[in-house]
Amino acid sequence: xxxxxxxxxxxxxTWSGEDVEISGLHTLQxxxxxxxxxxxxxxxxxDLSSTKAAAVLVAKEFAHYxxxxxxxxxxxxxxxxxxxxxxYFAHPIxxxxxxxxxxxGCDIDPSVSFGKGVVIGDNVTxxxxxxxxxxxxxxxxxxxxxxxxxxxxxxxxxxxIIHAGTVLGxxxxxxxxxRSGEHVKIYQNGNTLIEDNVEIGANCVVxxxxxxxxxxxxxxxxxxxxxxxxxxxxxxxTLMASQVGLAGSTTTGRNVVxxxxxxTAGHLxxxxxxxxxxxxxxxxxxxxxxxYAGFPAIEHKLWLKLQAKIAMLIKKxxxxxx
Amino acid sequence: xxxxxxxxxxxxxTWSGEDVEISGLHTLQxxxxxxxxxxxxxxxxxDLSSTKAAAVLVAKEFAHYxxxxxxxxxxxxxxxxxxxxxxYFAHPIxxxxxxxxxxxGCDIDPSVSFGKGVVIGDNVTxxxxxxxxxxxxxxxxxxxxxxxxxxxxxxxxxxxIIHAGTVLGxxxxxxxxxRSGEHVKIYQNGNTLIEDNVEIGANCVVxxxxxxxxxxxxxxxxxxxxxxxxxxxxxxxTLMASQVGLAGSTTTGRNVVxxxxxxTAGHLxxxxxxxxxxxxxxxxxxxxxxxYAGFPAIEHKLWLKLQAKIAMLIKKxxxxxx
Amino acid sequence: xxxxxxxxxxxxxTWSGEDVEISGLHTLQxxxxxxxxxxxxxxxxxDLSSTKAAAVLVAKEFAHYxxxxxxxxxxxxxxxxxxxxxxYFAHPIxxxxxxxxxxxGCDIDPSVSFGKGVVIGDNVTxxxxxxxxxxxxxxxxxxxxxxxxxxxxxxxxxxxIIHAGTVLGxxxxxxxxxRSGEHVKIYQNGNTLIEDNVEIGANCVVxxxxxxxxxxxxxxxxxxxxxxxxxxxxxxxTLMASQVGLAGSTTTGRNVVxxxxxxTAGHLxxxxxxxxxxxxxxxxxxxxxxxYAGFPAIEHKLWLKLQAKIAMLIKKxxxxxx
Numbered sequence: 001x002x003x004x005x006x007x008x009x010x011x012x013x014t015w016s017g018e019d020v021e022i023s024g025l026h027t028l029q030x031x032x033x034x035x036x037x038x039x040x041x042x043x044x045x046x047d048l049s050s051t052k053a054a055a056v057l058v059a060k061e062f063a064h065y066x067x068x069x070x071x072x073x074x075x076x077x078x079x080x081x082x083x084x085x086x087x088y089f090a091h092p093i094x095x096x097x098x099x100x101x102x103x104x105g106c107d108i109d110p111s112v113s114f115g116k117g118v119v120i121g122d123n124v125t126x127x128x129x130x131x132x133x134x135x136x137x138x139x140x141x142x143x144x145x146x147x148x149x150x151x152x153x154x155x156x157x158x159x160x161i162i163h164a165g166t167v168l169g170x171x172x173x174x175x176x177x178x179r180s181g182e183h184v185k186i187y188q189n190g191n192t193l194i195e196d197n198v199e200i201g202a203n204c205v206v207x208x209x210x211x212x213x214x215x216x217x218x219x220x221x222x223x224x225x226x227x228x229x230x231x232x233x234x235x236x237x238t239l240m241a242s243q244v245g246l247a248g249s250t251t252t253g254r255n256v257v258x259x260x261x262x263x264t265a266g267h268l269x270x271x272x273x274x275x276x277x278x279x280x281x282x283x284x285x286x287x288x289x290x291x292y293a294g295f296p297a298i299e300h301k302l303w304l305k306l307q308a309k310i311a312m313l314i315k316k317x318x319x320x321x322x
Numbered sequence: 323x324x325x326x327x328x329x330x331x332x333x334x335x336t337w338s339g340e341d342v343e344i345s346g347l348h349t350l351q352x353x354x355x356x357x358x359x360x361x362x363x364x365x366x367x368x369d370l371s372s373t374k375a376a377a378v379l380v381a382k383e384f385a386h387y388x389x390x391x392x393x394x395x396x397x398x399x400x401x402x403x404x405x406x407x408x409x410y411f412a413h414p415i416x417x418x419x420x421x422x423x424x425x426x427g428c429d430i431d432p433s434v435s436f437g438k439g440v441v442i443g444d445n446v447t448x449x450x451x452x453x454x455x456x457x458x459x460x461x462x463x464x465x466x467x468x469x470x471x472x473x474x475x476x477x478x479x480x481x482x483i484i485h486a487g488t489v490l491g492x493x494x495x496x497x498x499x500x501r502s503g504e505h506v507k508i509y510q511n512g513n514t515l516i517e518d519n520v521e522i523g524a525n526c527v528v529x530x531x532x533x534x535x536x537x538x539x540x541x542x543x544x545x546x547x548x549x550x551x552x553x554x555x556x557x558x559x560t561l562m563a564s565q566v567g568l569a570g571s572t573t574t575g576r577n578v579v580x581x582x583x584x585x586t587a588g589h590l591x592x593x594x595x596x597x598x599x600x601x602x603x604x605x606x607x608x609x610x611x612x613x614y615a616g617f618p619a620i621e622h623k624l625w626l627k628l629q630a631k632i633a634m635l636i637k638k639x640x641x642x643x644x
Numbered sequence: 645x646x647x648x649x650x651x652x653x654x655x656x657x658t659w660s661g662e663d664v665e666i667s668g669l670h671t672l673q674x675x676x677x678x679x680x681x682x683x684x685x686x687x688x689x690x691d692l693s694s695t696k697a698a699a700v701l702v703a704k705e706f707a708h709y710x711x712x713x714x715x716x717x718x719x720x721x722x723x724x725x726x727x728x729x730x731x732y733f734a735h736p737i738x739x740x741x742x743x744x745x746x747x748x749g750c751d752i753d754p755s756v757s758f759g760k761g762v763v764i765g766d767n768v769t770x771x772x773x774x775x776x777x778x779x780x781x782x783x784x785x786x787x788x789x790x791x792x793x794x795x796x797x798x799x800x801x802x803x804x805i806i807h808a809g810t811v812l813g814x815x816x817x818x819x820x821x822x823r824s825g826e827h828v829k830i831y832q833n834g835n836t837l838i839e840d841n842v843e844i845g846a847n848c849v850v851x852x853x854x855x856x857x858x859x860x861x862x863x864x865x866x867x868x869x870x871x872x873x874x875x876x877x878x879x880x881x882t883l884m885a886s887q888v889g890l891a892g893s894t895t896t897g898r899n900v901v902x903x904x905x906x907x908t909a910g911h912l913x914x915x916x917x918x919x920x921x922x923x924x925x926x927x928x929x930x931x932x933x934x935x936y937a938g939f940p941a942i943e944h945k946l947w948l949k950l951q952a953k954i955a956m957l958i959k960k961x962x963x964x965x966x
Contacts, residue, residue, distance in 0.1 A: 429738045429739050430739065431739040431757065433755070433757060447737060447738060447739070448739075449737075449739060449757075449775065450739070450757035450775045451757070451773050451775060451791065451793075465737060467737075467793065467795075467814070468757070468775035468793040469773065469775065469791050469793050469809075483815075483829075485811070485814045485815065486775070486793035486795070486811040486814055487791075487793060487809055487810075487811050487847065487849075521815075521829065523814065523815075523817065523849070524793075524811040524814040524849040524851075525809065525811060525847050525848075525849050525869075541826055541827060543817070543819055543827050545817040545871075545873075546811075546814065546817075546849040546851070546871050547847075547849060547869060547871050547889075559825050559826060559827060561819070561827065563817065563891070564817070564849075564871040564873065564889050564891075565871055565887065565889045565907070576825070577825045582871075582889050582891055582907055583889055583905070583907045583925070600891070600907065600909060600925065601907065601925040601939050629940065632950070635950065635953070
């Protein structure tokens with residue numbers, strides 16, 4: 001907690017009104033009366049007038065949309081100021097350790113490292129070189145293979161399997177940019193939550209959310225070397241083959257299937273029961289129940305027709321080559 | 323070992339015949355008289371009548387193809403039953419340790435972790451944070467960099483170099499699916515074998531086989547962040563640049579060259595001395611001695627013609643843009 | 645240091661002239677009077693006559709281009725001989741350790757492993773399972789997350805953040821080839837240098853240079869699972885999204901932006917302020933200040949026109965399908 005007067009001084013903002021305690025940052029929609037938010041994109045104009053935030057970083061011309069109860073923090077660079085502010089709410093990173101709370105029947109290698117406040121269920125196996133950061137929670141029956149790293153506040157459900165070298169809860173890739181082209185870190189103060197019965201392959205990365213939570217829902221199975229960016233929500237019973245990448249804030253329905261080396265842009269929604277062929281690049285949200293392929297990804301049956309046409313072209317060329 | 327009567331009760335199958343000891347699961351072709359197999363794909367119909375398996379999970383209509391010596395385990399869902407059965411033959415995962423058998427002249431960091439029954443040759447170097455699971459074997463003259471994880475029963479030949487963060491022998495990506503869309507793990511009871519003089523880059527993954535062995539043959543050199551799926555067989559003296567992915571059961575001949583970020587579908591064969599350009603996606607088996615490019619990958623000389631045609635199209639467009 | 649007479653005997657070369665002490669290998673342009681170089685590509689013919697190398701591995705027909713002060717090491721296979729020679733100048737790899745020189749205010753986990761001659765600045769945080777090889781240097785204020793591996797002679801600047809599982813300074817992917825198709829390792833005797841204010845995501849790899857240095861310049865931010873090959877030079881304030889790959893010796897200007905799963909061929913230059921769309925494959929050097937997309941990557945505005953044309957084709961097909 002920090003007084004708004006203190007925070008605003010640190011980030012170079014002046015304002016008027018009654019001082020208030022600030023607990024963190026969040027989006028306009030999600031911010032509570034002890035949080036600061038920001039307005040950076042006209043797409044969210046309607047959220048501006050209905051926000052419950054204590055204060056909002058906003059350009060002068062939009063400040064009048066704010067409700068009376070919300071303090072306007074006037075700035076030309078709201079996003080940059082969020083980045084500067086985010087640092088003051090970041091969880092401190094260090095090597096301090098504390099004995100975890102451990103259930104019954106666990107098998108924990110002596111080389112496992114714990115932060116503070118770790119809670120482990122029953123019958124959990126933690127292999128050599130695993131690191132569990134502050135306030136990590138591991139559900140009963142979960143098995144974590146060697147050299148896995150879980151950043152602070154990561155939550156893993158019951159009966160999960162996490163394969164070697166995987167990293168859960170690392171910082172999402174978020175930066176604001178100065179006018180001279182430097183990048184200012186937006187501290188990623190959200191977390192990562194893996195639901196029950198999830199299996200995650202080796203050397204994957206699931207980033208923590210900037211605000212809120214990155215989800216991998218129950219029963220989902222990820223292959224190796226997969227990237228799940230910050231604020232994604234991977235739906236239940238989803239299958240992703242190796243080297244798939246989901247960009248930030250993309251969500252999937254249930255039982256989605258993604259082939260190897262496919263990827264999506266950010267801020268999309270992939271509908272329930274969608275299948276995406278290997279190597280596809282998804283640039284738009286996809287309607288459920290269908291199969292897609294190619295880059296930019298289109299319906300698979302159209303892609304096949306297109307390929308047939310190209311194949312014909314090639315045949316003609318092949319003849320000429322002879 | 324487990325009695326067939328016990329196993330079948332666990333997975334909900336009734337059958338008649340004399341009871342027999344079962345040691346594991348395998349394909350129709352490879353199963354021995356102490357193994358259970360399954361029939362799930364008409365492609366393998368001829369293997370059904372010639373199998374040596376003790377018992378086979380099979381739909382009623384195909385059971386009559388089995389030899390008299392093989393017990394039919396009748397089920398509508400043979401693949402799901404295999405998944406359920408696989409669990410009972412899985413190697414137990416835990417932190418139990420035992421001093422390895424070590425040759426002469428080795429340099430082993432005190433932080434290295436060993437399972438039980440590990441055997442290490444002469445002049446082996448094992449750096450900090452390496453984990454060698456149960457029954458791992460490391461050949462003489464091999465160097466393993468920090469934070470590498472070798473799952474149980476992985477075998478690495480002589481004079482190999484394994485770079486940091488790489489994972490060998492992790493579970494292949496195999497699941498059977500219930501009618502309600504849940505995924506049931508097929509325990510991967512095979513292993514991974516790396517032959518002599520192989521170099522594997524940093525943060526790669528070579529999965530263990532579901533049955534049998536995943537191979538990387540002698541003299542092969544892999545760059546970083548590469549995925550080799552279960553039951554692949556990477557031929558001798560093959561070169562793969564960074565971020566290549568091979569899907570399950572794909573095999574390559576000798577001296578194959580794959581460019582960065584290229585990948586293949588599963589169950590293909592890439593012929594000897596094939597070169598595959600970077601970013602290619604291989605969807606069919608490839609004849610040896612040729613160069614391929616694009617997605618779907620075609621012969622490189624045709625791909626060049628196609629690109630020339632596209633370039634012409636673009637030039638026209640470029641003129642119009644001016 | 646090794647006498648040229650000794651080295652040439654080891655790699656099977658005869659020559660005449662006065663013996664000289666050799667400290668290592670380098671390119672024709674960069675080699676000093678105690679280094680051996682090689683001539684393997686006519687592109688570098690002008691460097692042959694101006695080299696300052698003590699000796700050069702060169703085919704007979706080109707030997708007369710060398711300056712008088714440089715000894716000609718005549719061979720039909722200069723590149724293979726370089727590979728054989730490189731081994732004798734490789735830094736010895738082992739588990740020998742030594743207390744690092746540590747600044748004030750550092751927070752270092754007891755499980756961190758150090759080679760010899762490590763130097764750490766002030767207020768550095770090193771989390772569990774980190775490995776710092778011989779002669780590694782870490783600048784003040786830098787934070788290294790768990791299970792990161794830094795190979796010998798890697799240098800990380802001030803105020804950097806290196807996320808979990810990342811590997812810096814691993815061997816570049818370099819091999820010479822024998823006539824029978826075997827690959828001979830070119831020992832990577834250069835290093836990796838990360839400048840100040842760089843953030844590198846989880847499970848990335850930045851390879852060391854074969855000669856000289858692989859650079860990631862100040863203020864650059866890399867996402868997860870990224871590959872930077874040997875001898876790359878990633879310009880200042882560059883942004884790369886997840887799963888990007890840069891092949892060997894490619895350099896970028898400042899403030900380059902690369903989308904997820906994009907990649908480049910080797911030996912290219914990407915100009916200042918270039919933006920490359922996700923999934924692009926760059927096959928040629930790119931002029932600064934523009935946006936590119938596709939594979940092979942072309943200017944984005946042309947790519948959009950091309951996609952519009954393809955979309956029209958697809959629409960026609962879609963009608964026919966109905």
